[in-house]
Amino acid sequence: MELGFRHQLGLVCVILLFPALCNCKQYFTKSRATYYGTYDGYGTPSGACGYGEYGRTVYNGSVAGVSGLWRDGAGCGACYQVRCRIPSLCDMNGAYLVATDYGQGDRTDFIMSPRAFSKLGRNKGASETLKKYGTVDIEYNRVPCTYTSNVLFHIKESSSNPGYFAVVILNVNGARDITAVEMWQRRQQRWEGLRRSYGAVFDFANPPTGEILLRFQLGYNNWMQSKIPIPANWKPGATYDTKLKIY
Structure with a gap:
């Protein structure tokens, strides 16, 4: 059966547009995350990246230590979107954070500051429940960092x-x-x-x-x-x- 010209043109358009449509989709990697404690919920100034006080407060304290993503220090400063995977508790956008430290344990890719971890929950009550879990299943995706000031x-x-x-x-x-x-x-x-x-x-x-x-x-x-x-x-x-x- 021969296709008419309009059908052929439509097929060509679909073929040309398909890769672009695929590239628009974000792909998340499944992993696990936990958190560490600080007196004010921010990060720690003694992180292994060497950021000092900047590593405690950058992104309003939404920071994390990473393990497999550390890459001998090259992973310092990378930004991620992290979402937990309990629909009844987890916010669909999750937390946007910066890697400022090295940390590993319990098969986790992220050990998050309290401020970062609390953003995983849909609300304050959900965040407190997630903290009681200690370690949660998550999915993450690297995203561009967004700073308003100069380098x-x-x-x-x-x-x-x-x-x-x-x-x-x-x-x-x-x-x-x-x-x-x-x-x-x-x-x-x-x-x-x-x-x-x-x-x-x-x-x-x-x-x-x-x-x-x-x-x-x-x-x-x-x-x-x-x-x-x-x-x-x-x-x-x-x-x-x-x-x-x-x-």
Whole structure:
């Protein structure tokens, strides 16, 4: 049986549109999640990513330690949507959180702050019931991070030794990992790589005097360079605005 022209055209349109329709669907991975306790419900400043106080309060304290998603620290700063799987108790949108720490136990992918875990429930009563479960079945999906401010460079307090420089990069939007950080060497007129010391902390021995210009790689082929250098009189524990915003 031969198809008429209109039927053929309609079939072609369906074939062309089908991949786009498929790509619009979000795919969630099934896992388990639990939570840890803090006095105020926020995260912990001692997280293994090295974020310090930022790792306690970012996303209004909706943070988590991850295990399989840790990836030797490359998973630090990744954002996720996490939904629990008890229809009578669980909110359909769940919690949006940031990975700021390493944590594992009881076959979980997420050990969440109390604030993050409470967002799994449909209401306050449901959230309290979920906390009594302790560990719940969940599904999760990586989502782009959404910060309104510029990317920041935070100089770690360990950089008090003049022969050592360590930095952590904050407020990186999107859904790509920071895979490398490089420092411009004026004398050699070249970029030189920093070492991933631990978590999201990158360091460099014997940094150059004067201003420090950094760039970082998102994924494997996208370099982002700060619009202004870190000033020559940089201080350990200080945070500097890059004037760079990622959309």
